[in-house]
Amino acid sequence: xxxxxxxxxxxxxxxxxxxxxxxxxxxxxxxxxxxxxxxxxxxxxxxxxxxxxxxxxxxxxxxxxxxxxxxxxxxxxxxxxxxxxxxxxxxxxxxxxxxxxxxxxxxxxxxxxxxxxxxxxxxxxxxxxxxxxxxxxxxxxxxxxxxxxxxxxxxxxxxxxxxxxxxxxxxxxxxxxxxxxxxxxxxxxxxxxxxxxxxxxxxxxxxxxxxxxxxxxxxxxxxxxxxxxxxxxxxxxxxxxxxxxxxxxxxxxxxxxxxxx
Numbered sequence: 001x002x003x004x005x006x007x008x009x010x011x012x013x014x015x016x017x018x019x020x021x022x023x024x025x026x027x028x029x030x031x032x033x034x035x036x037x038x039x040x041x042x043x044x045x046x047x048x049x050x051x052x053x054x055x056x057x058x059x060x061x062x063x064x065x066x067x068x069x070x071x072x073x074x075x076x077x078x079x080x081x082x083x084x085x086x087x088x089x090x091x092x093x094x095x096x097x098x099x100x101x102x103x104x105x106x107x108x109x110x111x112x113x114x115x116x117x118x119x120x121x122x123x124x125x126x127x128x129x130x131x132x133x134x135x136x137x138x139x140x141x142x143x144x145x146x147x148x149x150x151x152x153x154x155x156x157x158x159x160x161x162x163x164x165x166x167x168x169x170x171x172x173x174x175x176x177x178x179x180x181x182x183x184x185x186x187x188x189x190x191x192x193x194x195x196x197x198x199x200x201x202x203x204x205x206x207x208x209x210x211x212x213x214x215x216x217x218x219x220x221x222x223x224x225x226x227x228x229x230x231x232x233x234x235x236x237x238x239x240x241x242x243x244x245x246x247x248x249x250x251x252x253x254x255x256x257x258x259x260x261x
Contacts, residue, residue: 001199001203002035002036002037002197002199003035003036003037003199003203003204003205003221004036004037004039004062004190004193004194004197004199004203004204004205005032005036005037005038005039005204005205005206005207005258006039006040006041006064006186006190006193006204006205006206006207006216006220007038007039007040007041007058007206007207007208007249008040008041008042008186008207008208008209008210008212008213009040009042009044009054010042010043010044010172010209010210011172011209011210011226011228011244012207012208012209012213012226012244012248012249013025013058013244013249014054015244015245016125017245021057022244022245022247022249022250024247024249024250025244025247025248025249025250027250028249028250028253028259029058029249031253031259031260032253032258032259035258036205036258037061037062037193037197038058038059038060038061038062039060039061039062039063039064039190039193040054040055040058040060040062040063040064041063041064041068041186041189041190041206041208041213041216042063042064042065042066042067042186043066043067043146043178043210043212044065044066045065045066045070045105045106045145046063046065047065048105048106048107048108049107049108050105050108061073061074062074062193062196062197064186064189064190064193065145066145066146067146067178067180067184067185067186067189067212068180068184068185068186068187068188068189068190069081069082069145069146069180069181069184070145071189071192071193073193073196073197074196076196078192078193078196079189079192080145081145081181081184082143082144082145083144083145083146083147083181085140087163087165087181088139088140088144088147089140090163091147091159091163091179092113092136092137092139094159094162094163095113095114095159096113096114097114098113098114098151098155098158099114099117099151099152099155100114100117100149100150100151100152100155100156100159101113101114101115101116101117101118101121101148101149101150101151102114102136102147102148102149102150102159102179103115103118103136103139103147103148104139104144104146104147104148105148106142108132109132109133109134110131110132110133110134111133111134111135111136111138111139111142112133112136112148112150113136115131115133115136117150117151118131118133118150119131121150121175121176124175125173125175146178146179146180146181146184147179148176148177148178148179149168149176149177149178149179150175150176151175151176152175153170153174156168156170156177159179165181165182166179166180166181166182167180167181167182168180169210169211169212169214170210170211171210172209172210172211172228172229172230178212180212185212185215185216186206186208186212186213186215186216187215187216187218187219187220188215189216190204190206190216190219190220191219200221201219201220201221202221203221204220204221204222205220205221205222205223205224205256205258206219206220206222206223206224207224207225207226207249207252208223208224208225208226208229208233209225209226209228209229209230209233209244210229210230210233211230211232211233213225213229213233214232214233214236217233217236217237218236222238222239222256223236223237223238223239224237224238224239224240224241224252224256225237225239225240225241226240226241226242226243226244226248227240227241227242227243227244227246227248228243228244228245228248239252239255239256241255
């Protein structure tokens with residue numbers, strides 16, 4: 001029986017230093033396919049223009065999109081969850097006039113309250129910003145599964161205190177966070193993938209680097225934290241590998257006996 005190996009994308013498979021996937025990681029994926037289903041578990045929506053290319057690059061057997069709020073396997077939708085319109089409205093109204101941005105990207109368009117903070121974030125990280133901002137209140141007529149916070153830690157804490165029904169695991173850069181309803185997570189998504197393939201969670205291995213990987217690292221049969229991972233994530237992992245730019249995926253797969261070089 002095949003096992004399941006789950007990978008976060010950003011700073012686990014995809015190195016933000018050059019926006020490339022290490023060759024060793026791609027070789028590891030090719031070898032893993034012989035005995036494992038490959039799952040992508042990400043905060044991204046891989047159906048958006050910005051991220052769809054990674055579906056083609058990695059050819060996963062299943063995808064846990066948007067921190068577990070949309071799950072598919074072998075091209076079939078297994079689960080979807082939408083935020084209530086009332087909650088979306090309260091979040092947008094709360095963010096108005098604050099020193100942070102809240103919203104989401106859908107397709108090639110960006111719907112954010114206070115979009116100037118997204119532009120500042122992009123310029124600081126990438127030296128450019130080519131967003132296509134639209135009226136954030138259009139979100140009231142759209143399907144919203146999760147949202148994104150862009151700003152400093154003090155603003156994130158304001159949102160946490162105002163919305164106890166949400167969790168905001170920070171990005172590894174600490175310049176933003178995913179906004180996820182309690183009860184949704186990559187771990188819950190992985191459980192649905194396991195049910196689809198008919199195997200227990202004990203037969204899973206999960207790789208991650210950020211705080212939105214906490215639940216899946218704890219729930220998987222083996223949780224692997226990247227060497228560049230958040231220190232709190234490393235504490236709950238079964239194994240800590242080398243950083244992404246030091247062949248972290250490859251080294252862990254060899255060390256754990258998942259592949260034979």
